[in-house]
Structure formats: structure tokens, C-alpha cells
Amino acid sequence: MVRIYVIFTDLDGTLLDENYSYEDALPVLETLKRKNVPIIFCSGKTKSEMEVIRRKTGIYHPFIVEDGSAIYIPRNYFGEVSGKVTNGFEVIVLGVEFEKIAEEIERVRKKYYIKCYSHLTIEEVARITGLSIEEAKLAKQREFSETVVEASDEALEALRKKFNIVIGGRFVHVFGKHADKGKAVRILTDLYRKKWGEVTTVGIGNSYTDEPMLRAVDIPAIVKNPQGNWAELRVENLYRANAIGPKGWVEVIKTFVKNVDDYERK
Secondary structure (H helix, E strand, C coil): CCCCEEEEECCECCCECCCCCCHHHHHHHHHHHHCCCCEEEECCCCHHHHHHHHHHHCCCCCEEEHHHCEEEEECCCCCCCCCEEECCEEEEECCCCHHHHHHHHHHHHCCCCEEEHHHCCHHHHHHHHCCCHHHHHHHCCCCCEEEEEEECHHHHHHHHCCEEEEECCCCEEEEECCCCHHHHHHHHHHHHHHHHCCCEEEEEECCHHHHHHHHCCCEEEEEECCCCCCCCCCCCCCEEEEEEHHHHHHHHHHHHCCCHHHCCCC
């Protein structure tokens, strides 16, 4: 019996390298696309950022934004409505609106030091992230989370009372307590199993923010970071790729999706 795979992947530092390029993974991506293997982007990125990547890669499966705060499903993808229909998507929201997070941050900011994307210009975000001006503009279009660039311990502790505070590769992510990548992955996995029956889920990440996602999949894997090390994650049966970023991503796919050339998904 042919095994059916669904691949959940982080973007920055995983499928995308330091220069936000996926060129090293392109041949394998094309093979997976040809076989209609779902590749689910699961990242801290915004919907606006992910839509650009979807167009560039030609990957139009569901995707998970802002650290699991919301799931965007193309309309009629699963054959039945799975969320609120808006702008061609069915949206399942797990997090809280950005405005509520921003309000609390401003309250905290009156007492403690904190600097977020919303306090920076587009040009400043571009400079500290290495993004282009247009990419930085998209990164600031947050719906369900905020990115903290600098903050005192006291500020983060105050925010932690109401929100999830997760340290990513470079910055701190603030989002709703009822949201995480793992919950979003489990919801989508259930939808795929209703559609196709049994599926095998693969998760690929590179940082602490990916831990919930990796705990929710059958085959969890991490790639090396540019420094040549792995994030210290507490995930059972975690595969550690020997390569960095997208080269490590390819290693994971070639190691576990062994029969990808043997079947077609309709």
C-alpha cells in the first residue's frame, strides 16, 4: 500500500536560507508538486508574506500563519467549509487580533522597555532583518501577533500573563495563548485524514518556535542553523539533518519520503 504524506514546514532558516532563497530545495519541491504532495507552510510569517512565497513556489495548499494563530485553506480545498469564508479562503482563527496585542504592549511600554515591529519604520525593519523594503512592508502587516525586537525581561514577563511569548531564531514572538503551531497542524491533519484516510505527517523546522509543530507530526525533523548547530528541542524521535537550511530540508525529504516517485495524489 502506498503511503500518503503531508509535509509541514517552517520557512525562515528551514526551507528558506539566510538570503530567503529556496533554490537548493527547488528540484525536490518540483517533484513533490508534480506528485501533489501537500506542502504546508507553517511559520511566524504573515498571510501577506506567505502569499508572495506561494506565488513564487507555485504551492497552493493550506498554510499556517503567525506561529499557529490562523489557518488559511483555499476555498473548497477539502470539499466542505472548514472556517470563515473570506477572500477566497476558509480561515480558522486560533489566536487573537493584533489590535488586542498592540494595546497590551502599549500599556506595558509605559513601565518597561520594549521595541516591536509596530514601533519601527518599514526601512528599519528591512535593515534589521535583511528583508527588502517591500518584504518588510509585508512583514509589518500582522493580523494575530507582534514581533518584539528588543525588550527588558520585565516587559516580556508582563506580556506573558496574557499571551504566548516564544523566542524565535532572532526575535521574540507574541501571540494568543490558545494558538500554537501544534494545534494548527493537528486540525489540518484531521482534515486530510477525513479526505484521504490515513496519512503520514512530516514536520521540518529549525528553532524553538517549531517545537509544537514537531510534537504534532509522525516524523519530526530539524535542520542545522547557519552557525552549524541544531536548536535544543525536546521532541521524541527527532531527526537531526546534517545540512543547513534548505539543504537539510532536502535531506529530510529524501530520507523519509522514500516512495514519492511511486504515486500520484488526485
